[in-house]
């Protein structure tokens with residue numbers, strides 16, 4: 001049985017956006033059952049978890065008889081490859097799929113993560129105001145370039161939904177929360193096509209169901225801070 005990790009609870013802005021949704025989504029797409037190990041902030045810092053995920057992040061994917069995997073990019077591709085699904089058979093389309101898949105993670109996500117950092121994690125309002133214009137400009141530039149790359153096509157790599165579409169649409173969730181997609185109707189339409197898939201809807205519903213059953217105190221933030229301090 002596959003086990004993935006996820007958080008017991010996260011703040012509102014992160015609910016439905018935590019990256020374990022990518023792994024839930026691909027597992028739902030290929031029809032593989034999985035169970036979830038819910039973590040708090042103390043679990044994240046434990047040496048046992050760090051041995052599985054060096055950065056203490058979610059998700060990982062554990063499976064009997066296989067090496068534990070971390071990094072959603074690696075996990076999603078691994079599941080698709082083993083299931084023989086969500087990957088184009090045609091060689092040229094497969095190459096295009098791989099290029100867009102890595103573009104999502106390497107050429108687009110970093111700029112949107114910078115935006116998320118400014119909007120959600122920076123405390124100093126003055127510093128925030130200083131950084132925001134530059135971060136917005138770069139994120140907008142990448143979105144425009146992505147829109148041009150997608151062109152009039154429904155899917156990035158060919159005529160079917162692939163893991164490249166899964167990854168791009170997931171990465172763009174950060175832009176959507178800041179209304180940054182408003183100027184890019186074809187990206188919005190692409191994301192809506194991806195998010196209409198039952199496998200995606202179930203992934204988000206399942207992630208959020210755990211948050212509804214927990215509260216901030218279940219995350220043991222204070223105990224984790226003490227561990228870090230001491």
Ligand SMILES: N[C@@H](CCC(=O)N[C@@H](CS)C(=O)NCC(=O)O)C(=O)O
Pocket residue numbers: 017018019020055056057058059070071072073
């Ligand atoms: N590149 C990693 C990023 C994972 C990641 O950023 N996970 C976040 C949740 S979306 C996390 O665990 N954050 C908590 C932390 O960094 O302490 C992946 O795609 O798996």
